[in-house]
Amino acid sequence: MALPTQAQARHTRAPGRGAAYLSGPGVALGLAALVPLAFLAVFFLLPVGGMLARGFLPEGRLDLSGVPEVLGRARTLRVLWFTLWSSLAGTVLTLVLGLPVAFALYRLRFPGRGLLRAIVVMPFVLPTVVVGVMFRSLLSSGGPLGSLGWDGTWVPILLAFVFFNLAVVVRTVGGMWEGLDRRAEESAAALGADPWQVWRTVTLPALAPAVVSAATLVFLFCSTAFGVVLTLGGLRYGTVETEIYLLTTQFLDLRGAAVLSVLQLVAVVLMLALAARARRATEGTRRRVGARAAARRPRRHDIPALAVTALAVGFVLLPVGSLVVRSLRRGGRWTLENYRALTDPDSTPVLRVSVVEAVENSLRTAVDATVLAMVLGLIVAVVVSRRPRAAGWRRVVAGLDGAFMLPLGISAVTVGFGFLITLDRPPLDLRTSPVLVPVAQAMVALPLVVRTLTPVLRSIDPRQREAAAALGAPPWRAAWTAEGPVLARPVLAATGFAFAVSLGEFGATAFLARPDRPTVPVVIYQLISRPGAEHLGMALAASVVLAVVTVTVMAVVERLRVGSVGTF
Amino acid sequence: MLQLDDVTVRFGATTAVDDVSLSLPEGHVLAVLGPSGCGKSTLLRAVAGLERLDAGAVRWDGRDLRGVPTHERGFALMFQDGQLFAHASVADNIGYALRLRRVGAAERRRRVDELLELVGLPGYGARRPATLSGGEQQRVALARSLAADPGLLLLDEPLSALDRSLRERLAGDLREILVTTGTTAVLVTHDHDEAFTIADRMAVMLASRVVQEGTTAEVWRAPATREVAEFIGFETFLTGAAAGTVAGPDQQVDAAAPPGPPQQTAASARTDGRVLALRRAALRVDPSGRLEGVVRRAVAVSDAVHLTVDVDGVGEVAALGDDPGVHLEGRRVRLALEARGTAYLPG
Missing domain, CATH: 3.40.50.300 (P-loop containing nucleotide triphosphate hydrolases)
Known part of the structure; x- marks a missing residue:
């Protein structure tokens, strides 16, 4: 394999090739790609590298003795075990609940379907801290289900996993299901297959790539969950991600944190590779038919799927309702006191600013992070959607594509802490700079932006650009003609998505937000970490506010009907 | 330019x-x-x-x-x-x-x-x-x-x-x-x-x-x-005696094509080793035709019949019949050669 590539590379440089007309825009694109690459290097590789160096190079020499030591600790093993089984259980439960819902909401046609889809998808965009608070409000003593005694056990964590990831299964599998050509099932039935055989031999194999892809993502999200586990697990239940947080902030054990970070990175890269393979299979087999033609009215034998859907909707609405109701109560009475306290900077000694100020901080930070993520994400998406002719360059482009997915795989906590320990001296002393938080949030949102825009760009026939060029349009104008109108809505959608993610980002922000400029998720976490009904009440009210802002943004995006958001 | x-x-x-x-x-x-x-x-x-x-x-x-x-x-x-x-x-x-x-x-x-x-x-x-x-x-x-x-x-x-x-x-x-x-x-x-x-x-x-x-x-x-001939629609390629038989004594092959062969007799076509190429339309069913053979296969198209005819002393050739209504398979027919639709190729 390597030999022809080298030969080709030499060929490309050989004199006498009329390359100028391709290398002009090529060079411009290459230069543009340097901007996000530099950003990635400074704000991702450097901090992560610094964090790992602290762990593995304590005195400038490589010291891997920590690996067996850390992995041998009883506590580490307990954390790994919990991460593994809770993620597996969460994935299985989400699939079991999600598949019938995907069928009902994408394969059947009935009034109110759009609303139900929106409800089921909503939890995915809720900030993780808010989800944690919701289940606290539902299951803690005094909550509607407090009598079950689940508060403080692992049950709320699992429920939150399912709550949060249902959308991933429903959208990934449902999107595929909706596009499946019904005639394949019909011809199997015509050949004598009963409904069970049709499902097993035709439908399931066709859906398999989407199911695998969704399962991988759900497992990924469960096993790297931070906000949910931190708010619900307390000190008794921790995942690798929360353990990294505790090791760095509470025990100052950087070596242990570094070992776990690397372990997590390896596991996540493996899972992403698996997801990418599944996704390629999905893209290959997707044959879109008009959704109208595929969906049919419910029949008698659809009742079980519809019942599960009703259950799922109830499951989503119950914690939401509980959150809203309890935010409006204090001391057994209906009151707006919890909300009033949000405006008062002196309502509690826990906070140095009022929650309203935190909301302002959050919004401003999220706007900055979104602009940053969109500018960089657009450049990356344009660059990685181009197909250079030389195999060598194609590989470079593929590598670039992968590089910008890396932040998905590294614990946000690692990124956050890495910022603190590497960007703390000239020329880049940013510890006290207000740019750190938006930069970190942009880093988290960037892969999602790239994942949303790249497939859209790749789906545009390159001959559209060529047709424009042949009519006399210079490269940028040709790209604008061919891709601009198609990209408009996905860009809006990605913007909303990046904004929602930035608003809810907790892992990195928890490290980086200065005490006098916290964001809402940080404030909520501070509030629920303290005892007292007034703190819980304020946390509930703040969660409602944050949820309303996020869901409003996403509802606007959802109205644009861009199916690719959230399925990456 | x-x-x-x-x-x-x-x-x-x-x-x-x-x-x-x-x-x-x-x-x-x-x-x-x-x-x-x-x-x-x-x-x-x-x-x-x-x-x-x-x-x-x-x-x-x-x-x-x-x-x-x-x-x-x-x-x-x-x-x-x-x-x-x-x-x-x-x-x-x-x-x-x-x-x-x-x-x-x-x-x-x-x-x-x-x-x-x-x-x-x-x-x-x-x-x-x-x-x-x-x-x-x-x-x-x-x-x-x-x-x-x-x-x-x-x-x-x-x-x-x-x-x-x-x-x-x-x-x-x-x-x-x-x-x-x-x-x-x-x-x-x-x-x-x-x-x-x-x-x-x-x-x-x-x-x-x-x-x-x-x-x-x-x-x-x-x-x-x-290869070129096949690509632009010539279907039958004959050499030697078969080519001579089809071209006939009065030398009907279209010789007007500029870079093609000069005026030649059928006898020379037989001997100089070149290939006679025929479009389907060059051989038509015609009761007064000079060639005779058995129809092996007949496929009706919209307004004609595509025939494969085993011509006596020549072998199978592609030919054209004009009446889809008549059942021709297995019957003997006579074929006439039309100069348009024929060409000589270098052997």
């Missing part, structure tokens, strides 16, 4: 276009005819500046176009599926090149209307491409290309995506429009009927190389090799 000198394009280890030299004087239409995968589209893209050359040169009016980007060549390229801009109206699609040149709105509208008239779609300006049929889309794509007033119009299988009757009608229209506008054009196609209808010059491309170039009439009557 377009001139290609030893043009070569490679993709990795495969050579898509191998050492192709061609020339096309202004005002003429050249068809590059070849099967799919022969490299003809790559050749067209290389002329457009969308593929880089690994060797050779593309010249326009003597000027080497190396280093001149696509958008500065002053050509226009029309794709098989039109590649209309879906988000723009028909008028905006057609006016695209004019807009790029900052032609004023009024003048642009006038030109667009003129072009819509020319391609037979008056009043379609406000429509969206998605609301048009495949044939209408191709007409719009043609109008869009012509609006650029290109020095050279490049057509990449412009009619292949359409169904047959529409294709035949559009091919005639396209020929007429190109002649009316005096456009110099290169047409890439795998359909020889389309090539003969639209173009006046032809280059036959097989396996990355141009194997024959000439006027369409030259290529039609005197294919240079058996």
Whole structure:
């Protein structure tokens, strides 16, 4: 394999090739790609590298003795075990609940379907801290289900996993299901297959790539969950991600944190590779038919799927309702006191600013992070959607594509802490700079932006650009003609998505937000970490506010009907 | 005047276009005819500046176009599926090149209307491409290309995506429009009927190389090799005594084709080892015909019957019957030779 590539590379440089007309825009694109690459290097590789160096190079020499030591600790093993089984259980439960819902909401046609889809998808965009608070409000003593005694056990964590990831299964599998050509099932039935055989031999194999892809993502999200586990697990239940947080902030054990970070990175890269393979299979087999033609009215034998859907909707609405109701109560009475306290900077000694100020901080930070993520994400998406002719360059482009997915795989906590320990001296002393938080949030949102825009760009026939060029349009104008109108809505959608993610980002922000400029998720976490009904009440009210802002943004995006958001 | 000198394009280890030299004087239409995968589209893209050359040169009016980007060549390229801009109206699609040149709105509208008239779609300006049929889309794509007033119009299988009757009608229209506008054009196609209808010059491309170039009439009557002959519709190839028998004593073979064989007798055809090539239409069922044989197979088409006839002393040949209603299989028939549709190939 390597030999022809080298030969080709030499060929490309050989004199006498009329390359100028391709290398002009090529060079411009290459230069543009340097901007996000530099950003990635400074704000991702450097901090992560610094964090790992602290762990593995304590005195400038490589010291891997920590690996067996850390992995041998009883506590580490307990954390790994919990991460593994809770993620597996969460994935299985989400699939079991999600598949019938995907069928009902994408394969059947009935009034109110759009609303139900929106409800089921909503939890995915809720900030993780808010989800944690919701289940606290539902299951803690005094909550509607407090009598079950689940508060403080692992049950709320699992429920939150399912709550949060249902959308991933429903959208990934449902999107595929909706596009499946019904005639394949019909011809199997015509050949004598009963409904069970049709499902097993035709439908399931066709859906398999989407199911695998969704399962991988759900497992990924469960096993790297931070906000949910931190708010619900307390000190008794921790995942690798929360353990990294505790090791760095509470025990100052950087070596242990570094070992776990690397372990997590390896596991996540493996899972992403698996997801990418599944996704390629999905893209290959997707044959879109008009959704109208595929969906049919419910029949008698659809009742079980519809019942599960009703259950799922109830499951989503119950914690939401509980959150809203309890935010409006204090001391057994209906009151707006919890909300009033949000405006008062002196309502509690826990906070140095009022929650309203935190909301302002959050919004401003999220706007900055979104602009940053969109500018960089657009450049990356344009660059990685181009197909250079030389195999060598194609590989470079593929590598670039992968590089910008890396932040998905590294614990946000690692990124956050890495910022603190590497960007703390000239020329880049940013510890006290207000740019750190938006930069970190942009880093988290960037892969999602790239994942949303790249497939859209790749789906545009390159001959559209060529047709424009042949009519006399210079490269940028040709790209604008061919891709601009198609990209408009996905860009809006990605913007909303990046904004929602930035608003809810907790892992990195928890490290980086200065005490006098916290964001809402940080404030909520501070509030629920303290005892007292007034703190819980304020946390509930703040969660409602944050949820309303996020869901409003996403509802606007959802109205644009861009199916690719959230399925990456 | 377009001139290609030893043009070569490679993709990795495969050579898509191998050492192709061609020339096309202004005002003429050249068809590059070849099967799919022969490299003809790559050749067209290389002329457009969308593929880089690994060797050779593309010249326009003597000027080497190396280093001149696509958008500065002053050509226009029309794709098989039109590649209309879906988000723009028909008028905006057609006016695209004019807009790029900052032609004023009024003048642009006038030109667009003129072009819509020319391609037979008056009043379609406000429509969206998605609301048009495949044939209408191709007409719009043609109008869009012509609006650029290109020095050279490049057509990449412009009619292949359409169904047959529409294709035949559009091919005639396209020929007429190109002649009316005096456009110099290169047409890439795998359909020889389309090539003969639209173009006046032809280059036959097989396996990355141009194997024959000439006027369409030259290529039609005197294919240079058996591969070319097969590709442009010759079905029966005979040598030696069989060729002599079919050509007959009065030497009916069409000898008018310029680079073809000189006037020759059937006897010499028998001896000099060349190949007699016949189109199906060259052998017709005719009670007064000179040849006789048994019908092995008969396949009815719309207004004729395709026959495989085992001719006495010759072997199986492709022939044409004219009455689909008659059951011919297994019967003896007489065949007459028509000079048009025959050619001699070098052996």
